Amino acid sequence: MLVSRQAKLGHEARFECLMAEFLAKADAYPGCLGTQLVHPGDEEDVDDKLYHALIAFENEACRQAWQSSPERAASLLEISPYIEGKAFVRGISGLAHWFLPTQLAKAEQPPRWKVAIATWLGIFPTVYLLFVLLGELLAPWPLIGRIFLLTILVVAIMTWGVAPRLTRLLKPWLYPSESNK
Secondary structure, eight states: OEEEEEEOTTOHHHHHHHHHHHHHHHHHSTTEEEEEEEOTTSSTTOOOOOEEEEEEESSHHHHHHHHTOHHHHHHHHHHGGGEEEEEEEEOOOTTGGGGOOHHHHSTTOOOHHHHHHHHHHHHHHHHHHHHHHHHHHHTTSOHHHHHHHHHHHHHHHIIIIIHHHHHHHHHHHHOHHHHTO
16 A cells, blocks of 8 residues: 655654654554655655655455554544645555555665565475476476466465565565664
């Protein structure tokens, strides 16, 4: 989920402090895969006055539980005096967070080499396990059919199973600056 808000002029520091507390509560909530706050001006050459809060959940049930939680409601009430205008909310699911616009994805992004290693750490055992479990069954299939089925299974398993857990497990390594906060 991506929520964009504008802080009231002169109240940005208080808004940022309360948003950090809000995102820490969301990050600790069951099923949350991670949070990030993108500040106005994080992206050069983009005239953006909005703060963008990205909050990822394991599934829709976890997101809805957070949305209706008393912790979220109390935090939003505390933040509300420092907000200008209405919120712009966009749902992001599956691998969509990999394809965020550059100005949202760039802030505090791990280096590509870390993303490559984390991706490989998820894909290698997934592909290996699928070959072990399905290799003989799929051996008589034409190559294109085997590739088709295996890639569908790898994408599904990575999106809803392996990647969320691996990202949470590797978060201190992927985002070392956040763990120092």
